[in-house]
Ligand SMILES: Cc1cc2nc3c(=O)[nH]c(=O)nc-3n(C[C@H](O)[C@H](O)[C@H](O)COP(=O)(O)OP(=O)(O)OC[C@H]3O[C@@H](n4cnc5c(N)ncnc54)[C@H](O)[C@@H]3O)c2cc1C
Ligand code: SF4
């Protein structure tokens with residue numbers, strides 16, 4: 016198939032940036048979206064133009080590196096997948112595709128489609144851990160029973176890949192789904208209880224400091240999240256925060 | 263230089279304990295005076311950074327991704343081994359040790375493997391304490407599954423995302439130390455050389471991938487946790503950025519490279535679909551617990567399938583060749599990876615491959631769906647002969663166990679594996695070879711360590727499933743923190759290492775010269791053009807089966823390709839900006855050197871062992887023929903060109919396990 020691509024080009028953080036048109040022919044439906052961009056990039060290199068910069072690494076939907084807004088949707092048209100898992104069979108001959116970076120004040124553009132998501136790391140550094148030393152002198156792993164339900168729900172929250180689609184999708188650029196997922200993972204496990212109050216307070220404080228917006232319950236994040244992280248996690252975080260502030 | 267593995271004296275089960283009792287320690291106040299550089303934030307590097315920082319050292323960590331959480335370890339699916347014996351099925355430290363040495367085809371170092379088995383149980387305790395949500399049973403206890411090449415259930419898992427959960431555990435431990443200021447994290451940085459001062463590793467040269475700036479970083483010791491080099495094959499299950507650069511640069515500075523040809527080709531990956539292919543996707547080995555592997559018995563059926571005239575489900579039982587069950591009745595579909603991969607290649611080479619390219623076999627869940635369905639129907643008091651009910655119940659169980667993998671398969675191939683068997687084919691997946699290290703995990707360069715997949719020590723010629731995660735975390739959490747302390751105890755009075763020395767100067771100059779050469783080359787072909795060509799040579803001549811002629815050709819062809827690369831590669835953009843093509847060019851340049859050493863190593867090793875199969879050395883039944891004369895580690899010393907590398911041998915002695923024919927029949 017033949018496609019027209021309108022891709023955001025921006026040299027550096029300080030550059031203004033604009034959409035540029037590209038044509039690609041000979042796209043097969045078995046290609047992944049990123050492989051289609053690879054083909055375009057090879058073409059650009061052959062023509063002595065600069066290839067399009069985009070983040071990617073695992074190309075199987077788990078590292079959270081890839082991050083593109085495609086036709087106005089984070090990670091493109093399909094649900095429950097990342098861009099690297101999107102295949103060209105989701106498009107048809109003659110389509111025009113808009114490709115843009117995540118847009119959020121807390122995620123400044125580095126180049127073209129690449130943004131700086133280090134704010135997410137700093138939120139985790141503020142409290143996204145259990146303070147246990149790695150000395151190996153902990154109790155036996157089966158010493159504390161954990162119900163299958165709690166373990167499974169914690170696991171569901173823990174599958175967040177830190178991609179930032181939730182933020183990019185939200186009209187307020189809120190990071191509540193991302194933070195809620197981490198807070199929930201620990202809140203659901205006995206190991207996480209001891210520091211629960213400090214954890215949620217510190218993570219939320221850092222989130223605010225980084226310039227992420229408030230949650231107004233539009234629920235767009237849950238729809239665009241490639242890992243199906245549920246809004247329940249935001250509710251749980253709010254409960255945890257209330258509990259923490261009451262004590 | 264004679265290789266000294268520094269394995270402690272004494273009975274194998276006491277070695278590690280005795281060793282720990284006798285090493286020199288650094289007191290907490292002095293640890294504050296010592297800096298350690300750790301390159302890599304995967305399971306090995308992440309766990310090491312967190313632990314060393316917690317002990318009090320000043321740690322500087324590096325990764326090329328935008329966050330430590332994105333290291334390649336994140337992609338591991340199936341699980342992690344530990345000799346907990348929670349299932350009471352006869353597991354023990356010795357049995358894990360035994361399985362791993364045997365699985366590695368008797369080409370790993372006994373003492374290291376025993377230590378690995380010994381600390382394996384700590385890993386699970388540690389990870390649970392960190393909040394890693396491993397799968398549990400209804401009673402609240404940890405659940406296990408089994409993996410290829412073993413007869414017990416010792417694999418712990420978190421759905422199909424075990425690597426992700428373990429890495430996020432290590433990442434959280436790192437975050438705690440970053441928050442305390444004990445780890446300084448350098449994201450989007452690539453190490454391009456190691457700096458050696460007075461014979462000791464004292465720092466690195468790194469490139470800031472965002473600004474292009476070349477930076478000097480000093481420390482009292484340098485740890486490489488930079489993963490494996492399977493991307494030399496271009497197509498593999500590795501992440502796109504995985505590379506050999508850090509290891510290769512260390513090799514050029516004096517670190518011996520061990521067994522480069524020991525590469526794992528994993529039997530269950532999604533087959534190649536076309537020329538545009540950029541990477542291959544693994545389907546976890548755990549699927550072989552329930553999936554049966556087969557190809558049609560009759561050639562007419564194969565041809566009809568390829569033409570789209572016949573569907574696999576239409577082929578009756580007696581016309582299917584379940585070749586693993588046929589050849590290896592004891593282990594069946596759960597034979598180790600090297601055996602399963604070669605058997606698939608054997609069938610496809612014989613013409614029985616089931617897709618257009620003839621390079622695919624079936625992995626079929628229909629039998630498992632019926633088996634589970636019947637079981638469930640019985641439990642629920644429903645009609646066990648009602649096909650519809652049984653199939654539905656069976657699918658539910660399969661979905662609960664492998665749902666995410668099935669979904670991943672469907673997204674890529676556009677076929678529903680609940681209804682039709684998966685198509686799979688072997689792909690490059692892991693490198694057992696790597697930087698040579700002694701028992702302390704130190705390379706042949708004092709003060710330079712290698713941990714995780716970057717080193718060579720524990721998996722011999724073939725790695726068993728779920729043991730790489732175990733090794734990465736064992737090295738980082740529980741081994742290196744002791745062994746490096748013994749070395750650093752001599753450095754408490756050294757003071758800060760200056761980056762103004764001529765050694766840093768020289769290394770930086772060299773790095774800059776290479777970068778300038780690349781960006782100013784203005785050739786005609788892109789980096790990928792060369793990478794793909796290298797990949798073809800590696801796959802066709804150094805792949806699942808190797809022979810003298812092919813390997814000799816590969817050595818010449820790779821050397822020629824390397825020459826062409828330096829003459830004709832085109833790298834757009836500049837040195838002082840974000841430039842992915844430039845980063846890629848540096849990595850491919852190093853693969854082009856490593857590839858040659860790889861082929862040389864494979865040529866020199868005139869035997870078949872594990873993942874290394876030489877056509878000339880096989881039994882009449884086509885099984886790998888190990889040779890006693892080759893019971894050693896090949897450690898290569900760099901001498902200018904890869905082909906001039908000098909071989910050093912570390913003899914492998916097995917005192918605690920009988921070296922036997924490795925049979926899975
Ligand atoms: C798809 C897949 C599934 C797997 N499943 C399993 C499984 O179920 N069980 C199991 O035991 N094993 C599994 N493995 C193998 C296992 O995941 C890896 O062997 C292991 O995670 C390697 O960990 P590591 O810490 O050594 O390196 P990696 O995780 O590869 O980390 C390398 C780190 O080094 C950094 N780095 C590399 N080069 C440079 C440089 N030049 N400069 C700066 N930084 C650099 C990277 O940024 C990264 O942080 C799987 C592998 C794959 C590909
Ligand atoms: S919550 Fe979902 S969308 Fe947000 S970072 Fe995590 S995985 Fe991405």
Ligand code: FES
Pocket residue numbers: 070071072073074075076077078079080081097098099100
């Ligand atoms: S590249 Fe890793 S999630 Fe897309």
